[in-house]
Amino acid sequence: MVTEKPPRTARTRLAVAGARAGVDAGRVFGPRGTADRVSNALFLALLLLGLAVAIAGLAALIIWAILEGAPRLEPGLITNPPSTLDRENAGYRPAILGSLYLIAGVIAIIVPLGVGAAVYLEEYADQTRWYNRLFELNIQNLAGVPSIVFGILGLAFIARGPLSLGFVAVAGSITVALLVLPTVVLAAREAIRAVPPSIREGSLALGATQWQTVWRQVLPGAMSGILTGVILAVARAIGEAAPLLLVGAITFVVVDPRYFEGSYTTLPVQIYDWATRPQEDFQVLAAAGVLVMLALVLVMNSFAIWLRNRFEQRW
Amino acid sequence: MVSNRWLSVVSAGVLALGLAACGSDDDNNPDDGANGDGGSLSGSVLIDGSSTVAPLSEAAAExxxxxxxGVQVDVATSGxxxxxxxxxxxxxxxxxxxRPIGDDEIAICEANSVAYEQLTVANDALSVVVHPDNPxxxxxVEQLTAMWGPDSTLASWSDVPDLEADFGEPLELYGPGPDSGTFDYFTEAVNGEEGAIRTDYNNIGENDESGIVGVEGSPGGLFFVGYxxxxxxxxxxxxxxxxxxxxxxxxxxxxxxDGSYAPLSRGLFIYVSSSALSKPEALAFVQFYIENNDAISGAVGAIAMTQEQKDEATTQVDTLVG
Known part of the structure; x- marks a missing residue:
């Protein structure tokens, strides 16, 4: 097998460690100048600063939410429906279920469509054709379109207009799926491109058709990269509120949502609504909701990462 | 190898779906059982509109x-x-x-042959709030117009004409966005024309709490909001x-x-479509909304209707019930 990206085996690690020890002892490249040491330290400090800013933001959010939401961190927060009258016992159940339904729909849409588009562009499309290059350019552009624009699209074409699904959860799923689809296509393309050509050539040389090569060699090899794209897409989808407000994610629903009929709400929409209420109880609920949201994202991402690691392939 | 992996993933997926299905089945039952004893009505009522009125409708719905x-009442807040x-x-x-329905909106309703009935459900004093240290x-109203008028460029409290106190902080204006009835009402009452307003204020959309936060944090802040x-x-x-x-x-x-807080006291309304009134569950809901008005407005801290308003609304509902 051609080793294009050598894995970090015990041997490479040993070699790296040895080289580093040699450099540190000053025996290989001679003694280090002060300028080298300063710039080294400065660079490391910059890297740590970058990390610290990212971590501090998350830590501040979590600490604030825990302090603020502490009085409501109890099972009722997850199992109870929202309430305007009985605020001490209000909870997020319809919102959590709504978010899960929505995400299930998003995954069901983006995985086949996203991977299909990526396979076409990487394995079948003739890059010299102008229309294929136009597709590529447009997918990259779509990834940068603000989410509210997809909300307007969803309102005009999915909830109303040609599809006229109404303001139901499936309309929300389709809208958000369109929003995150480019992320999946781009990530899946990268993953497919990372599969060494020798794998394809070997498969074709042994008499497999192109379809068989893609299905049995390329896709399994690219699976972990594709799943990374799906994780990113789902993480973005679950946090979206703006486009959903336009396609009917309603803020006060006390019964469990259904997928194809009836009103629904999602966690971010419910949190947003409560965060804007004047009463203190709602502020506490919103903070506690932030923690529910973070926990939900963490659980979903952990599952996806576990899944990805099962498919990890080394060439 | 590959097929083994797929098998485990698919089975994990099936398992997760199965769990979810069981979960939601169990979840649905207590609701049906616990609440299903009173009343024989069923169906759903969908409410949307003002964020100022939404808490009232939510309380009424609950x-x-x-x-x-058997009835599901959902309340959305689109302004x-x-x-x-x-x-x-x-x-x-x-x-x-x-605010009352506008002429352009009446035209759209008519074009789509949506007939409706307007009912008052509470009163509101549109409050102009400032930082607690503001002297x-x-x-x-003229001073408000000077601050908020479409041509206003006032940047400091000291520029406000005939101000009663000596106050030099920069003027920081906060207000809701144009989807809001509060916005429409304020611009009409203060600037004389609905929607006419200077454009360089901090537009907080439908998120009234963030206007409070804004004024709390700026000594020269000013914000108009529901009572x-x-x-x-x-x-x-x-x-x-x-x-x-x-x-x-x-x-x-x-x-x-009593309306003496003029011109910024106003009624809060619900508009009921005639197609909704033909649904027994929606009609019953409207009737309930008016009959239990004191309890509802009390629960959410809104200003209740006067006896006169209540009598009028009751008469209206009685006619609707027929």
Missing amino acids: LFMGENG TGGGFEKFCNGETDISDAS VDCLT TYFAENQDRVKALQIDGGGGCVAPTEETAQ
Whole structure:
């Protein structure tokens, strides 16, 4: 097998460690100048600063939410429906279920469509054709379109207009799926491109058709990269509120949502609504909701990462 | 190898789905059982509109669903204008509104043959709130116009004409966005034309709480908002008295009910479409909303209707029930 990206085996690690020890002892490249040491330290400090800013933001959010939401961190927060009258016992159940339904729909849409588009562009499309290059350019552009624009699209074409699904959860799923689809296509393309050509050539040389090569060699090899794209897409989808407000994610629903009929709400929409209420109880609920949201994202991402690691392939 | 992996993934997926299905089945039952004993009504009522009226409708919905477990009442908050847009498109049963329906909206409703009935459900004193340390206690409508007018460029409190106190902080204006009935009402009452307003204020959309946060954090801040937001946040912001020509009047329940807090006291309404009124569950809900008005407005801290308004609304509902 051609080793294009050598894995970090015990041997490479040993070699790296040895080289580093040699450099540190000053025996290989001679003694280090002060300028080298300063710039080294400065660079490391910059890297740590970058990390610290990212971590501090998350830590501040979590600490604030825990302090603020502490009085409501109890099972009722997850199992109870929202309430305007009985605020001490209000909870997020319809919102959590709504978010899960929505995400299930998003995954069901983006995985086949996203991977299909990526396979076409990487394995079948003739890059010299102008229309294929136009597709590529447009997918990259779509990834940068603000989410509210997809909300307007969803309102005009999915909830109303040609599809006229109404303001139901499936309309929300389709809208958000369109929003995150480019992320999946781009990530899946990268993953497919990372599969060494020798794998394809070997498969074709042994008499497999192109379809068989893609299905049995390329896709399994690219699976972990594709799943990374799906994780990113789902993480973005679950946090979206703006486009959903336009396609009917309603803020006060006390019964469990259904997928194809009836009103629904999602966690971010419910949190947003409560965060804007004047009463203190709602502020506490919103903070506690932030923690529910973070926990939900963490659980979903952990599952996806576990899944990805099962498919990890080394060439 | 590959097929083994797929097998485990698929089975994990099936397992997860199975769990979810069991979970939601169990979840549905207690609701049906617990609430289904009273009332024989079923169906759903969809409400959308003003964020100022939404808490009232939510409270009404909760109390109503407590007695009628078979009915599902959902309340969305798209703002008064956003609510009317859906209402006149026939997509909602009831529209919450913090101002009367506008001429252009009436035209759209008529074009889509949506007939409706307007009912008052509460009163509101549109409160002008400032930082607690602000020495000013009272503003005339003219002074408000000077601040908020479409051509206004006032940047400091010291530029406000005839200000009663010496105050030099920069003027930081906060207000809701144009989908809001509060916005429409304020611009009409203060600037003389609905929607006419200077464009460089901090537009907080439908998120009234962030306006309170903004004023709390800026000594020269000023924000107009529904009475409930002021009442719940009296320790954070101060409401100004308003002089509409008859002297300075503070926003209170009494001055809103008797209309002396002019021109910023207003009614809060629900609009019920005639197609909704033909649904027994929606008609029953509207009836319930009016009959239990004191309990509902009390629960959410809104200003209740006067006896006169209640009598009028009751008569209206009686005619509707027929």
